[in-house]
Amino acid sequence: MLERLYHFLEVRLGIRDILEQNLTKYLLPNNVNIWYTLGAVLITLFVTQFITGILLLVYYVPNPAEAFQSVERIMNEVPYGWLIRYLHAVGSNVIVIALLLHMLSVLFMGSYKKPRELTWVSGFILLNLSFALCLTGYLLPWSQLSFWATTVATDAAGAVPVIGDALVRFLRGGAMVGDATLGRFFALHVMVLPAMLAGLVGFHLFCVRRIGISRPPFGEDYRPAEVKGYFHHEEHPGGIPFFPNYAIKDMAVIFFFLAGLVYLVFFAPGLFIPPSAFEPADPFTTPEHIKPEWYFLWAYQTLKIFPSEFLGLAVQGLVMTGLALLPFIDRGSERRPGRRPLFIACYILGILLFVGISVWGHYS
Amino acid sequence: MTDPSINLSERRTFLGILLGGVGLVISAAAAWPVWRFLAPSSGEGNLAKVSIQRAEVPLEQAHFFSFHGKPAVVLQAAPGKFAAFSAVCTHLGCVIKWVPEEQEFLCPCHAGRFSVEGKVLGGPPPEPLEELPVALDGDQVLVG
Amino acid sequence: MAMSPERGFIGVPAYEAVPDFCGRCHIGVKEDYLLSAHGQAIAEGGANCVTCHGNHVVVKAGPEIINPEDCSQCHGYGQAGEIKAAIVKTDEMLASLAENLGFMGKKGIAVKSMESETFALRNDFRRLFHSVNVEKISNETADFQQRGMAIQQKIDAVQTELDQRKLIGGVVTGLLVLASLICFLIRKTYQQEEDGSS
Numbered sequence: 001m002l003e004r005l006y007h008f009l010e011v012r013l014g015i016r017d018i019l020e021q022n023l024t025k026y027l028l029p030n031n032v033n034i035w036y037t038l039g040a041v042l043i044t045l046f047v048t049q050f051i052t053g054i055l056l057l058v059y060y061v062p063n064p065a066e067a068f069q070s071v072e073r074i075m076n077e078v079p080y081g082w083l084i085r086y087l088h089a090v091g092s093n094v095i096v097i098a099l100l101l102h103m104l105s106v107l108f109m110g111s112y113k114k115p116r117e118l119t120w121v122s123g124f125i126l127l128n129l130s131f132a133l134c135l136t137g138y139l140l141p142w143s144q145l146s147f148w149a150t151t152v153a154t155d156a157a158g159a160v161p162v163i164g165d166a167l168v169r170f171l172r173g174g175a176m177v178g179d180a181t182l183g184r185f186f187a188l189h190v191m192v193l194p195a196m197l198a199g200l201v202g203f204h205l206f207c208v209r210r211i212g213i214s215r216p217p218f219g220e221d222y223r224p225a226e227v228k229g230y231f232h233h234e235e236h237p238g239g240i241p242f243f244p245n246y247a248i249k250d251m252a253v254i255f256f257f258l259a260g261l262v263y264l265v266f267f268a269p270g271l272f273i274p275p276s277a278f279e280p281a282d283p284f285t286t287p288e289h290i291k292p293e294w295y296f297l298w299a300y301q302t303l304k305i306f307p308s309e310f311l312g313l314a315v316q317g318l319v320m321t322g323l324a325l326l327p328f329i330d331r332g333s334e335r336r337p338g339r340r341p342l343f344i345a346c347y348i349l350g351i352l353l354f355v356g357i358s359v360w361g362h363y364s
Numbered sequence: 365m366t367d368p369s370i371n372l373s374e375r376r377t378f379l380g381i382l383l384g385g386v387g388l389v390i391s392a393a394a395a396w397p398v399w400r401f402l403a404p405s406s407g408e409g410n411l412a413k414v415s416i417q418r419a420e421v422p423l424e425q426a427h428f429f430s431f432h433g434k435p436a437v438v439l440q441a442a443p444g445k446f447a448a449f450s451a452v453c454t455h456l457g458c459v460i461k462w463v464p465e466e467q468e469f470l471c472p473c474h475a476g477r478f479s480v481e482g483k484v485l486g487g488p489p490p491e492p493l494e495e496l497p498v499a500l501d502g503d504q505v506l507v508g
Numbered sequence: 509m510a511m512s513p514e515r516g517f518i519g520v521p522a523y524e525a526v527p528d529f530c531g532r533c534h535i536g537v538k539e540d541y542l543l544s545a546h547g548q549a550i551a552e553g554g555a556n557c558v559t560c561h562g563n564h565v566v567v568k569a570g571p572e573i574i575n576p577e578d579c580s581q582c583h584g585y586g587q588a589g590e591i592k593a594a595i596v597k598t599d600e601m602l603a604s605l606a607e608n609l610g611f612m613g614k615k616g617i618a619v620k621s622m623e624s625e626t627f628a629l630r631n632d633f634r635r636l637f638h639s640v641n642v643e644k645i646s647n648e649t650a651d652f653q654q655r656g657m658a659i660q661q662k663i664d665a666v667q668t669e670l671d672q673r674k675l676i677g678g679v680v681t682g683l684l685v686l687a688s689l690i691c692f693l694i695r696k697t698y699q700q701e702e703d704g705s706s
Contacts (some may be wrong), residue, residue: 030702055401076618080397245698252691259684266677275614376697383690386683392682 005256035105067142146282159309203220217335301361413508427463
């Protein structure tokens, strides 16, 4: 029976050919390393977010009068609601960690360089879409934490010259965070942003597959690939098959990340969900020590360091634009870290700066 | 270690079976909470009586209410004589209406008619309405 | 300036007016106090609120304000000591209930109803011992103990579930780590093959 179904599909779709081309005959460079598994890890984590997100949607009520209560119900009454909610909330943090590692490894190995600029740019947009998902999702439980973190975050847009105030009003749907804000953040979080994310992930993977995977710039016999003026799929003859040889490594790291996620969910959810997340939002009482999530601390602190908010915002914008357009700025074909001392110095300095400013932001 | 390739494939098979087993347990551990999360609340076993103010059921009138999550009706056909039924028509599951002029129930879907005792008077319903026990307690009517 | 009557400053209430002053907020306690031996004797210098609780630096009072030194300013410590012995355990229990509930609330457990129950219980208990009636206190303390225990049992049930969750979570984490390790080992068999062939 199954065989006949397979045969039916095989005749019409040529499944064997697709599978061979993408699994067993899809050869990866033989010095491919563990950092190349992060893409598969991220897909798994995003799928987890989609599933848990849809499940939460079953019981969540996007209305300021009931949102907090509905989340409290999910946490206390719905069977395993706490688990689904924690997986979703903690999972978002794990995704940010995986995204940063993915980006840092690509930077270190110079994989963003020509002809992979589009892969990089789409990846960078994906990073920002993920941040937007984090920000919009943060408001939905309508807790003190949600409410005031969103107030502070949207307020930063006010530093933009001329249109600042209008921008803040647009983001919030009014002068202050309120009913209108919840409505638009909800729509963004469950529909607009996920749809954009899914589409862009598709494009990102298409780019990766179309141009061919980059060879890690390590080992004695590594030479930078010659970049041609026309389309050329980078092949790796004599490389290792994606399936099963490398897929099992993907699986290993995926399981490792899932273990980390489950560990955090069961043993340290408080790391990402402070007590103020369990108090209903009160628009008339600002809690003390309101801080954004760890991955926004750098932005929060830069706004405070500079003498004017506008200057801080401008610096942030400059850094982000510079990163987005990196492959068009850093155009040399050399990818070996040892032969790019200036880049690696900036790389390490950048990481230190990010960590330093974040820690400063945390303790200030 | 005479033939390393056989050794490797044997080890791989063993590890594969092990992985399959662990994977199965993990899948079950993931599926169970999702099932419980989505399974409807176990209100079925709820045997509590539902009480209704007697004043809400005037003479020759019917009062519709929710009985353990399903529509039900209580009526006072004669003074002090109360009866309660499931309000779900036995034909295709529509909810019946009370027609005071005729003193009978009518299913608006296919014109099934039921008497004040729940018996079929006409139309397609195959069975009488499910009757619910009624008791009086002061100014309360207790159903269930 | 700040202490001018026009601005609502009442000044020092007369000795006998102190319970009325404090009782504007502590209504229940005032009621029981006025019926107590202390309250009945206020005209003859019976202890009023500030006798035991102090003024200005009033802090959250604990059982330690019942002590030989303070009580024996007016009468022997015997009865006071009995009262203290009778309430101290229950008072501690109610205090720890409130603390446990606060702790759980910070972890996202819905504790509001248990919290208000505990608050009401503590309030009633305070009213009880302000009657300074040894017999009444020792008769009714058992009831408070029991009601407190009922709440404690609910807390324990929640705690047991939280512990169970951790156990299951630990097992699942372990399984995932195991799966990861097996995958790495399988990868190693391929690695050996690749190294052999090249």
